[in-house]
Amino acid sequence: xxxxxxxxxxxxxxEVREVxxxxxxxxxxxxxxxxxxxxxxxxxxxxxxGPSGCGKTTLLRIIAGFETVTxxxxxxxxxxxxxxxxxxxxxxxxxxxxxxxxxxxxxxxVAFGLHRLRxxxxxxxxxxxxxxxxxxxxxxxxxxxxxLSGGQQQRVALARALAPRPKVLLLDEPLSAxxxxxxxxxxxxxxxxxxxxxxxxxxxxxDQEEALTMSDRIAVMSRGEVQQIGTAHDIYDRPRNxxxxxFIGETNLLDVTVENVxxxxxxxxxxxxxxxxxxxxxxxxxxxxxxxxxxxxxxxxVPPQEPALMQGVVDRLIYLGTDNQHLVQLADGSEIRVRTQxxxxxxxxxxxxxKVGIRVNPGTARLLVD
Amino acid sequence: MAGGVSSSGGHSVSSAYAxxxxxxxxxxxxxxxxxxxxxVLLMAVYSFLTKEFRGGVLWEFSLASYDQxxxxxGLFGDEPxxxxxxxxxxxxRSFIQASVATLLCLAIGFPTAYFIATRxxxxxxxxxxxxxxxxxxxxxxxxxxxxxxxxxxxxxxxWLISFGLLEAPIKMVNxxxxxQLGLFYSYLPFMVLPIYAAVERxxxxxxxxxxxxxxxxxxxxxxxxxxxxxxxxxxxCILVFVPSLGxxxxxxxxxxxxxxxxxxxxxxxxxxxxxxWPFGAACAMVxxxxxxxxxxxxxxxxxxxxxxxx
Numbered sequence: 001x002x003x004x005x006x007x008x009x010x011x012x013x014x015e016v017r018e019v020x021x022x023x024x025x026x027x028x029x030x031x032x033x034x035x036x037x038x039x040x041x042x043x044x045x046x047x048x049x050g051p052s053g054c055g056k057t058t059l060l061r062i063i064a065g066f067e068t069v070t071x072x073x074x075x076x077x078x079x080x081x082x083x084x085x086x087x088x089x090x091x092x093x094x095x096x097x098x099x100x101x102x103x104x105x106x107x108x109x110v111a112f113g114l115h116r117l118r119x120x121x122x123x124x125x126x127x128x129x130x131x132x133x134x135x136x137x138x139x140x141x142x143x144x145x146x147x148l149s150g151g152q153q154q155r156v157a158l159a160r161a162l163a164p165r166p167k168v169l170l171l172d173e174p175l176s177a178x179x180x181x182x183x184x185x186x187x188x189x190x191x192x193x194x195x196x197x198x199x200x201x202x203x204x205x206x207d208q209e210e211a212l213t214m215s216d217r218i219a220v221m222s223r224g225e226v227q228q229i230g231t232a233h234d235i236y237d238r239p240r241n242x243x244x245x246x247f248i249g250e251t252n253l254l255d256v257t258v259e260n261v262x263x264x265x266x267x268x269x270x271x272x273x274x275x276x277x278x279x280x281x282x283x284x285x286x287x288x289x290x291x292x293x294x295x296x297x298x299x300x301x302v303p304p305q306e307p308a309l310m311q312g313v314v315d316r317l318i319y320l321g322t323d324n325q326h327l328v329q330l331a332d333g334s335e336i337r338v339r340t341q342x343x344x345x346x347x348x349x350x351x352x353x354x355k356v357g358i359r360v361n362p363g364t365a366r367l368l369v370d
Numbered sequence: 371m372a373g374g375v376s377s378s379g380g381h382s383v384s385s386a387y388a389x390x391x392x393x394x395x396x397x398x399x400x401x402x403x404x405x406x407x408x409x410v411l412l413m414a415v416y417s418f419l420t421k422e423f424r425g426g427v428l429w430e431f432s433l434a435s436y437d438q439x440x441x442x443x444g445l446f447g448d449e450p451x452x453x454x455x456x457x458x459x460x461x462x463r464s465f466i467q468a469s470v471a472t473l474l475c476l477a478i479g480f481p482t483a484y485f486i487a488t489r490x491x492x493x494x495x496x497x498x499x500x501x502x503x504x505x506x507x508x509x510x511x512x513x514x515x516x517x518x519x520x521x522x523x524x525x526x527x528x529w530l531i532s533f534g535l536l537e538a539p540i541k542m543v544n545x546x547x548x549x550q551l552g553l554f555y556s557y558l559p560f561m562v563l564p565i566y567a568a569v570e571r572x573x574x575x576x577x578x579x580x581x582x583x584x585x586x587x588x589x590x591x592x593x594x595x596x597x598x599x600x601x602x603x604x605x606x607c608i609l610v611f612v613p614s615l616g617x618x619x620x621x622x623x624x625x626x627x628x629x630x631x632x633x634x635x636x637x638x639x640x641x642x643x644x645x646x647w648p649f650g651a652a653c654a655m656v657x658x659x660x661x662x663x664x665x666x667x668x669x670x671x672x673x674x675x676x677x678x679x680x
């Protein structure tokens with residue numbers, strides 16, 4: 001290790017440094033990863049989140065060893081691993097479609113990795129029992145995968161990957177094949193499993209709700225680059241750029257001009273003349289154009305005669321169970337989404353055609369400079 | 371009342387459906403009955419008839435054909451019967467030749483099928499097409515061409531001599547090697563195609579899962595890939611073994627008189643100078659019985675395995 005590249009970070013379970021991946025010829029091929037660097041800490045539930053084609057699965061497969069890097073380095077607890085084949089890496093994977101061996105019983109599936117590591121028979125039997133108990137599938141040990149439901153197969157895949165006690169567990173969209181109820185239950189279970197075992201989880205998903213509910217930290221990816229790394233609160237409340245604001249949850253993006261910068265707060269001029277205080281995502285300069293992101297639940301509708309930031313007409317009201325979503329048309333034709341809690345605000349709801357004023361909860365607008 | 375009507379209506383509809391379905395299946399049943407069972411029954415009957423001169427048969431029951439096949443001095447003579455080895459040896463050699471051909475086809479066919487199945491989807495069809503191209507030429511012509519290639523003055527020997535690698539030509543025609551080459555060449559695609567179909571359906575995520583769980587390539591091959599594509603391998607082996615066993619072109623043209631196989635033996639009884647239909651039929655029946663017994667034993671063992679494993 002020389003001074004230029006630096007030593008691998010000691011605290012990191014996985015360190016990905018300047019990793020680039022091009023499929024096909026180096027110059028004309030498809031660039032799946034455009035120089036990704038990140039540190040995943042020991043005992044962390046880390047999520048790679050992004051739309052399909054953003055490179056998250058490629059990055060996971062590089063850590064697992066199924067893909068090679070075009071350039072860059074990968075460290076596992078300080079050891080460089082990018083040249084090791086998958087069977088030499090102390091990481092295990094839960095595959096998207098589970099990839100259970102169909103000709104083996106559940107117990108044989110779970111024992112597969114332990115046998116390859118040459119554990120003694122008694123030890124293998126003990127660990128298989130433990131792993132199956134962990135996922136509450138003890139009584140299914142003798143079944144074939146085809147005799148199990150999707151949710152049970154998912155648990156077998158988990159038990160199989162956990163049984164060798166890997167240093168890092170990789171999960172490639174493992175919940176995407178399950179129905180909604182099961183998916184929600186598994187989120188809680190995965191999180192508590194991670195806390196129980198103390199294993200570092202790297203979880204790939206395109207489902208932002210999954211990412212927000214389970215992760216210690218999230219890396220939001222797009223077009224082969226990491227857009228933002230942070231806790232769920234960081235990326236939801238303080239998105240770094242327009243992509244993150246738009247991809248995570250719902251948001252309203254308003255075109256603004258920066259009027260005046262004052263240490264942590266920026267005054268922004270809206271298209272229709274209103275002035276709005278926002279927190280900037282980076283260095284903002286007066287006179288530049290940008291976007292302000294405001295979450296629909298941070299907007300309040302008031303009768304048109306009361307003072308408000310913007311004026312509009314309710315176009316449509318959508319009932320979402322817990323919430324009401326108002327689509328409000330502004331004078332310039334653009335549409336704003338406002339969310340109110342259905343249970344509380346019955347008297348404050350406006351019907352389509354009503355003129356309304358829109359207020360912003362203080363401190364919730366974010367200026368995106370990118 | 372209403373319920374009774376509707377249920378009887380439902381019943382008549384479903385039985386009408388079943389009748390239509392049976393009628394639509396009729397062509398299959400009739401074809402199988404006439405063209406599969408018919409000839410086998412005919413063979414069975416002929417094998418118990420009496421031989422007449424110049425290829426005809428007398429409609430008289432006789433065990434003479436089986437007697438000739440199995441016993442030396444005749445089952446019904448004065449001396450005790452003794453097993454006759456001439457024909458059994460031909461059968462044994464045929465079984466060995468067919469087994470070796472099957473193993474060779476498997477050894478070459480499996481990697482070939484794997485290679486094709488792992489190409490990009492757009493080029494797979496081209497590879498499959500290339501595999502089948504030789505089969506657009508008649509088998510007889512291909513077998514004769516093979517003989518030209520490997521004979522003492524054929525291109526292989528000539529080249530080896532002209533490059534100074536050989537002093538005198540290697541004798542290949544009329545050897546077991548030649549027969550083997552002919553069988554291998556004739557039936558290789560029958561091994562490649564079913565294995566290709568199986569590997570193409572194989573989920574390669576299983577190989578990744580095995581590697582992820584610390585299996586090296588050989589372990590992955592033995593414990594994951596081969597079990598998953600086993601039905602294709604078994605189908606390929608049957609498709610090569612059975613026709614190899616009864617083949618007569620390759621043994622005849624490439625093996626010569628010394629390397630007689632079952633196919634040639636039977637052919638001679640029907641077409642050749644021997645002209646003994648009942649004996650030819652008996653030879654065929656013995657072969658059929660052996661194959662059926664082998665398949666039955668295999669199926670029983672498989673069933674036992676499935677019970678044990680499941």
